[in-house]
Amino acid sequence: MKISKVAIKNFRCFRELKEVRIKDITTIVGQNDTGKSAILYALNVFFNEQKIEENDFSDKAHPNEPLEITVCFTGLPNEVELEPGVKTTLSEENLLNAGGEIEITKVFQKDNLKKPKVKLTVMDYQEDGFNNLCSLKEKELNTLGDSLGLEMSKAGRSITNKGKRKQIRGYAETQNIAKISIQIDVADDLKKALFSFLPEFELFRADFRLGIGETSFQSEFRQIVTDTIEGLSQRNAIEDKIKEGLSVEFKKIHQKLSQHTDVLTDLKPYPEFSWDKLVTFDLKGVDTQGVEASLNKRGAGIRRLLMVSFFQYLADREIEGKNVNLVYGIEEPEAFIYPRLQRELAKSLSELANSGFQILITSHSPVFAGFSPVEGLVLLKRAGGIAKAIQTPILNLEEIADELGVEPSDQICGFKACVFVEGRKDILFWETAFKKLNQSGNVSSTPSEKGIGFIPYGGSNLKHLIDRKALRDIKRKYLVITDSDRKNPRDVIPQRKVNWKQVCEADGGKFFILRKREIENYLHIEALKRAGKTDKLFDDFSNMKELFGKNVIGVVKDMTADEIIERGKYNNNDAEKNEILEIASAILSLIT
Numbered sequence: 001m002k003i004s005k006v007a008i009k010n011f012r013c014f015r016e017l018k019e020v021r022i023k024d025i026t027t028i029v030g031q032n033d034t035g036k037s038a039i040l041y042a043l044n045v046f047f048n049e050q051k052i053e054e055n056d057f058s059d060k061a062h063p064n065e066p067l068e069i070t071v072c073f074t075g076l077p078n079e080v081e082l083e084p085g086v087k088t089t090l091s092e093e094n095l096l097n098a099g100g101e102i103e104i105t106k107v108f109q110k111d112n113l114k115k116p117k118v119k120l121t122v123m124d125y126q127e128d129g130f131n132n133l134c135s136l137k138e139k140e141l142n143t144l145g146d147s148l149g150l151e152m153s154k155a156g157r158s159i160t161n162k163g164k165r166k167q168i169r170g171y172a173e174t175q176n177i178a179k180i181s182i183q184i185d186v187a188d189d190l191k192k193a194l195f196s197f198l199p200e201f202e203l204f205r206a207d208f209r210l211g212i213g214e215t216s217f218q219s220e221f222r223q224i225v226t227d228t229i230e231g232l233s234q235r236n237a238i239e240d241k242i243k244e245g246l247s248v249e250f251k252k253i254h255q256k257l258s259q260h261t262d263v264l265t266d267l268k269p270y271p272e273f274s275w276d277k278l279v280t281f282d283l284k285g286v287d288t289q290g291v292e293a294s295l296n297k298r299g300a301g302i303r304r305l306l307m308v309s310f311f312q313y314l315a316d317r318e319i320e321g322k323n324v325n326l327v328y329g330i331e332e333p334e335a336f337i338y339p340r341l342q343r344e345l346a347k348s349l350s351e352l353a354n355s356g357f358q359i360l361i362t363s364h365s366p367v368f369a370g371f372s373p374v375e376g377l378v379l380l381k382r383a384g385g386i387a388k389a390i391q392t393p394i395l396n397l398e399e400i401a402d403e404l405g406v407e408p409s410d411q412i413c414g415f416k417a418c419v420f421v422e423g424r425k426d427i428l429f430w431e432t433a434f435k436k437l438n439q440s441g442n443v444s445s446t447p448s449e450k451g452i453g454f455i456p457y458g459g460s461n462l463k464h465l466i467d468r469k470a471l472r473d474i475k476r477k478y479l480v481i482t483d484s485d486r487k488n489p490r491d492v493i494p495q496r497k498v499n500w501k502q503v504c505e506a507d508g509g510k511f512f513i514l515r516k517r518e519i520e521n522y523l524h525i526e527a528l529k530r531a532g533k534t535d536k537l538f539d540d541f542s543n544m545k546e547l548f549g550k551n552v553i554g555v556v557k558d559m560t561a562d563e564i565i566e567r568g569k570y571n572n573n574d575a576e577k578n579e580i581l582e583i584a585s586a587i588l589s590l591i592t
Contacts, residue, residue, distance in 0.1 A: 001199050002358050003043075003327060004101055005072040008387075011045075012038045015060035015385025023376035025353035027361045028389075029369050029400060030380035035387050036362035039380075040203055040329040042069045043360070046106055047201035047327075052113050060385035067108040070121075072101045073198065082134055082193050086160050093134050093165070094124040095194075098181050104194065105183070118186040120194075126180045130172040133165040135187035144168060199325045199358070206332040239273055246271060311348045327358040334365035346371035350424045350456070355551060369400060371456065373423070415453035417477040417590035422519075425553040426481065427454040429519045430587075432556045433564050433580065440561035443584050450591045477590040479510040481583060483518040488541050510590075512583050515570055520544035522580065523555050524563035531555045 002024070008017040013035045020028070020039065028036045044050045046069045057067050076096075079087045090096050097103040103121040124131035129144060136144065141164040145152035148171055153159045186194070246269040286292045330349075334342050346368050353359045361368055369377060379390040379400055390399075421427060431454065434446045447454070482500070484493050493513055501511040516522060521540050529535060533548050533555065544552055556564075568580025 001073050001077070001102075001197065001325060002075045003071055003199070003360075004074040005070075006039060006043065007068075007070040008039070008042050009068040010058040010061035010065055011042050011067050011069065012056055012058060013382065013385065014038060014042075014387050015058050017387040017389065020378055020389040021391055022358070022360060023373065024357075025350060025359040025361075025372055026376045026378060027363055027368050027372040028378040028380055029363060030382075032364075034380045034382045036380055037206070037331050040331055040360065040362060043071070043201055043327075043329055044203045045069060046071055046104075047198070048203075052108050052116075054110055054113065057110065058385055064110075068105055070103065070105040072097070072099075072103045074101050076102060077197055080193065080197060082190065083161050086162050088162050093162075094122055094131070094169070094179070095120060095134065096123065097121045098123055102194070104186075104198075118191045118194075119183050120186055121181060121183050123179050124182055124184065125169075125172050125177045126182065127172075127177050130168065130177055131182060132184040133168060134190050135185065136161075136165075137189075138164075141165065141168070199327050201327045201329060203329045204331065204333075206335050239271075242271055242273075243269065311345055311352065327360060328352070329360045331362050332364065333361060334363055334368060342367040343371075347424075354424050373456075415476065416451035417453075417479075419447065419452060419454050419587055419590075420478060420480045421454055421456055422481075422483055423456050426519050427456060428553055429522070429556050430454060430481075432559075434584065436559070436561045436564060437581075437584065442561055442565065442581065443588065445588055447587055450588060452587060452590055477509075479512070479587055479590060480504055481512045481514065484514050484516065486517055486541055487543075491541070510586050512586070515579055516540040517542070518544070520548075520553055522564075522567045523552065524559050524567050527555050527559040527563055528552075531558050 003022040006017075006020045006022060008014045010016075013033070017035065017039070020026075028039060030036055041050070045052060052067065061067070076090055079089060082088060082093065090102065091100070095102065105119045105121065107117040107119060109117075122131075129147075133141070138161055141161055142152065142154055145164060145168060148168065150167055150171060152164055152167055251267070284292050328349075333345055333349075337345065342365055349359050349361070350371055361372075363369060374395070375392050377391070377395060377400065379395060381388050381390065390396075419430070421430065431447075434443060437443045438446050480500070482497055485491075485497075486493065497513055501513060504511040514521075517540065521538075521542065521544055523544065525535075525538075528548065531554075533552065536547050538544060538547055548555075559567075564580060565578060568578040568582075570577055570579055
């Protein structure tokens with residue numbers, strides 16, 4: 001599941017923040033004191049039951065007004081269990097809003113800060129008695145059914161609360177009771193069920209520390225503890241001994257129980273072992289003088305460098321098949337790190353987003369703003385407690401450029417030339433292809449060896465740079481590679497891309513429009529098979545992400561140099577040519 005929207009009322013600096021749309025990677029920018037960090041802290045309150053104090057209420061709030069944090073979610077599970085062993089869907093249970101999303105609001109009152117109410121905005125029946133049925137217990141459903149004159153079985157092996165709710169809703173349909181958008185109170189049992197499948201949220205504050213107290217750091221290494229313990233032969237013996245000891249004691253209890261009833265013939269304990277939670281650790285570093293000290297006692301600069309390394313580690317780690325139902329909130333990741341490391345951290349965060357994680361950043365840095373897809377940029381403005389999140393399609397990149405100085409030069413600093421591509425997946429393809437082609441002797445070098453950098457600038461962001469003639473002003477040689485977006489061989493290349501090509505070439509840049517649909521169409525079928533992908537029919541214009549998954553580009557790592565070359569072949573006037581080698585040659589020729 002993913003966060004799709006956030007709205008806030010009466011929290012800290014916000015009298016009201018109506019809506020912020022959240023993407024796979026979202027960067028919130030704006031001047032100081034606009035409330036960027038407050039959005040992350042509000043999400044921490046929502047997900048992690050962070051304690052609310054009375055001074056967290058906005059000073060603009062009226063005396064009895066509640067503090068509200070609303071979060072919408074998309075990417076919903078196909079099935080859920082609202083009662084043990086009974087599968088149902090959120091749609092069937094009328095738990096989705098008008099947009100087909102889960103919309104949950106936590107409501108805090110000053111007189112009861114420890115127990116917020118949880119509300120859902122849903123499309124449900126407008127008449128009381130027919131809505132919010134999931135919050136009713138069995139006895140309440142039976143009473144409601146009786147009041148409606150329904151012949152409702154009260155109990156039995158196949159009788160479930162789901163069936164009773166369905167029967168009541170069926171009656172509502174016969175009475176032509178309309179559905180409307182309403183907000184309902186959520187009972188504790190329903191709240192527990194809903195929050196069980198929401199993503200986890202980990203907050204990295206600007207004063208981020210690493211050590212025993214940081215669950216966001218510690219939790220990433222629990223699996224190592226679990227895997228290690230599972231490999232110990234003594235583990236099973238320990239568990240069996242504990243089970244045996246419990247069984248002995250519960251048999252004694254059963255002997256006493258048997259004096260009162262013969263309904264139960266035995267009592268059997270089934271203990272659960274969470275070995276990973278038995279281990280926490282401090283992290284110490286040894287400096288060049290041989291002094292060993294906890295990272296919590298090191299300077300902020302060293303801790304920030306460790307944060308960069310931590311996210312690089314996460315991005316590099318094999319995550320296939322692992323749970324990535326996780327949102328990282330990162331406050332001012334640029335603090336205490338210089339621009340080159342900012343770019344490396346931004347790259348790692350982009351890779352995490354491409355792998356299924358969701359990344360939410362607040363930043364003043366043009367580097368992080370520049371790395372974000374334009375649809376993930378948020379310009380936050382606030383006046384008198386009323387905040388507004390400015391996003392596409394009304395977002396004006398010129399305004400962000402004026403506030404933060406976001407220019408291509410911020411990203412190409414240190415590069416002798418640059419290659420603009422549509423996204424991070426394109427970079428993975430080209431960097432992998434160059435490495436393999438260089439090792440096989442098909443190209444003489446790699447871009448990184450010549451100081452050539454890849455910059456992701458997809459879609460409208462690229463259009464913006466071209467329209468402003470910003471690429472002409474970067475004072476670096478550059479090359480652009482863009483998808484053709486053709487869905488079949490008869491499709492023509494979109495005119496806007498033809499226009500971009502003309503403008504860039506007139507300004508001295510090199511511009512390639514791919515012959516196939518997009519970069520995923522250059523994957524080889526044999527590599528797809530080796531990677532365990534289903535052997536589905538596809539061609540040069542198929543939607544590969546739809547057929548094989550959005551991260552299918554990773555298959556390029558399994559391709560050989562010969563396979564890469566084979567996928568670049570095309571005919572031109574009966575002469576065989578190779579698109580991949582032509583583009584590779586043009587890239588390397590940027591630096592002579």
